Amino acid sequence: MTKNFKNRNFIFKIIDNYIQKNKKNQIRTRFPPEPNGFLHIGHAKSICLNFNIAKIYHGKCNLRFDDTNPKHEKKKFVKEIKKDIQWMGYKWNKKSLYASQYFEKIYKYAKKLIKKKFAYVDQLSQSEIKKYRGTLKKKGINSPYRNRVIKENLKLFKEMKNGKFKDGEICLRAKINMQSNNIIMRDPVLYRVKNISHYRTKNKWCIYPTYDFSHCLSDFIEKITHSLCSLEFLDNKELYTWILQKLDVKNIPQQYEFSRLNLEYTVLSKRKLKKIVKEKIVTGWDDPRMPTISGLRRRGYTPQSIKNFCQKIGISKKNHLIELKLLEYCVRNDLNKIANRFMAVINPIKIIIINMSENHNEKIIVNNHPFFPKKGKHKIYFSKVIYIDKSDFKEKRTNKYKRLSLNTEVRLRHAYIIKALKIEKNSTGEIKKIFCTYDKNTLNKNPKNRKVNSVIHWISKKNSIPAKFRLFQPIFKIKNPNYEKKYLNYINKNSIQIKNGFIEKDLMNKKKLKFFQFEREGYFIIDKKETLKNKKITFNETISLKEKKYF
Ligand code: ATP
Numbered sequence: 001m002t003k004n005f006k007n008r009n010f011i012f013k014i015i016d017n018y019i020q021k022n023k024k025n026q027i028r029t030r031f032p033p034e035p036n037g038f039l040h041i042g043h044a045k046s047i048c049l050n051f052n053i054a055k056i057y058h059g060k061c062n063l064r065f066d067d068t069n070p071k072h073e074k075k076k077f078v079k080e081i082k083k084d085i086q087w088m089g090y091k092w093n094k095k096s097l098y099a100s101q102y103f104e105k106i107y108k109y110a111k112k113l114i115k116k117k118f119a120y121v122d123q124l125s126q127s128e129i130k131k132y133r134g135t136l137k138k139k140g141i142n143s144p145y146r147n148r149v150i151k152e153n154l155k156l157f158k159e160m161k162n163g164k165f166k167d168g169e170i171c172l173r174a175k176i177n178m179q180s181n182n183i184i185m186r187d188p189v190l191y192r193v194k195n196i197s198h199y200r201t202k203n204k205w206c207i208y209p210t211y212d213f214s215h216c217l218s219d220f221i222e223k224i225t226h227s228l229c230s231l232e233f234l235d236n237k238e239l240y241t242w243i244l245q246k247l248d249v250k251n252i253p254q255q256y257e258f259s260r261l262n263l264e265y266t267v268l269s270k271r272k273l274k275k276i277v278k279e280k281i282v283t284g285w286d287d288p289r290m291p292t293i294s295g296l297r298r299r300g301y302t303p304q305s306i307k308n309f310c311q312k313i314g315i316s317k318k319n320h321l322i323e324l325k326l327l328e329y330c331v332r333n334d335l336n337k338i339a340n341r342f343m344a345v346i347n348p349i350k351i352i353i354i355n356m357s358e359n360h361n362e363k364i365i366v367n368n369h370p371f372f373p374k375k376g377k378h379k380i381y382f383s384k385v386i387y388i389d390k391s392d393f394k395e396k397r398t399n400k401y402k403r404l405s406l407n408t409e410v411r412l413r414h415a416y417i418i419k420a421l422k423i424e425k426n427s428t429g430e431i432k433k434i435f436c437t438y439d440k441n442t443l444n445k446n447p448k449n450r451k452v453n454s455v456i457h458w459i460s461k462k463n464s465i466p467a468k469f470r471l472f473q474p475i476f477k478i479k480n481p482n483y484e485k486k487y488l489n490y491i492n493k494n495s496i497q498i499k500n501g502f503i504e505k506d507l508m509n510k511k512k513l514k515f516f517q518f519e520r521e522g523y524f525i526i527d528k529k530e531t532l533k534n535k536k537i538t539f540n541e542t543i544s545l546k547e548k549k550y551f
């Protein structure tokens, strides 16, 4: 069934087998984010996996908010998560779902476990629970409350629900085995008291199920066939199955784990990303330097580039640190096809063409895209005063430096060959103006016997609009800040650079365009928020044209 799909990972093989055995069953997966932050590129990996499986096997993928931890969960995050998934181009099955809509059912399942003597109400303090649990080397010890009778457990559990207790005073635990080699199986907590209002259920509940208890039940309630999660949940798998088996349910979802995405020069954990936002290291979750889906969107990444990246990294059980240049390659490759070409001068320096009159304003028609003529053409103008990039001029020519220097020639892209004759410096020795001549006979052609190798970009003053350019570097200066306890010590303080330059006027007539290639510079996108704030058109650099080594 999936033979033609390029990216067949081990999970596809498992599902192929499952389908052979269970012909009637429709495949159902889910993506279960906690609405406690924005989604990041790691989530994109899980989104692509779950939604692609549903698509390829004509099944369904549910979007379920895993909202059992009210302290940090917000409606705003629900909205942003939905927006990100839709932007990626995926549709979830029917309405979005919430673990919180099953609270009543989950509560009943908890009572059922109590009645079957598989759960008890514990009154050890949180630190005592931790101490009694033991360690990898030391087995756990039973709680003195472990053998409470069913009636007492039911009464206390009801009182928990009715708000009789303070946070941390009491909890419901599964009665499994305090000596288990798997620490998670040492009587895990199923319900805890949290006198906190929930963004959906408000003050209806003051007890909330733990992730382990709610997750398997939510999967079961939604008839999920394949529950895919990242490897850190491997040890929880035994508990997942234990709970559902003890409740005598049929069709227990099959669980499979895959490795989390780790990406160079960033952290992929909502908690850590939240810290970066709170510490004001970036301007928000959607700052273009963030590895969040909204940050990448604002930076100019396309959904396709993210999907291509997820396909390239594949799904496996091995933990890798993925190179940042792979993600950058994917976006560069996609934008190369779709972005129209323009010229922008980011570090401007003025050139005066001395053999041209003031009112010269020559129209030149250029292609928007070198490979796709269907993308049309636009106008540029050549006139007496033009801007080029500072880095394209050096007073003295060297063997390595082949662009413009005094008494040498360079070709202006789409236009003429110019020759630099004189410069004007200010009192600090900084070059302010370059005086050049242009050769009338060189519009898009090289005269015989003269070889001019270098081509530089430019904009004529008359045809320019001032613009701001925001150039980025990674937020961290080390490859794997994920493994550092004090990850904030490794923040790159130069992750943003702001430049004031110029863009072509005609670009403003192409407002419907979204992605731009500024020739010889990189791919750029307009930052709407910054444009409004600066009252000046502001671009984010999505990615440079050539691979960059940052550090
Ligand atoms: P975080 O540590 O960023 O908060 P999380 O796992 O707690 O991550 P959830 O909102 O619970 O975040 O995640 C939803 C789903 O996305 C889970 O199934 C989880 O396994 C998956 N996921 C989260 N981070 C990654 C990652 N880096 N790579 C792959 N999948 C991920």
Ligand code: MG
Binding pocket: 034
């Ligand atoms: Mg989580």
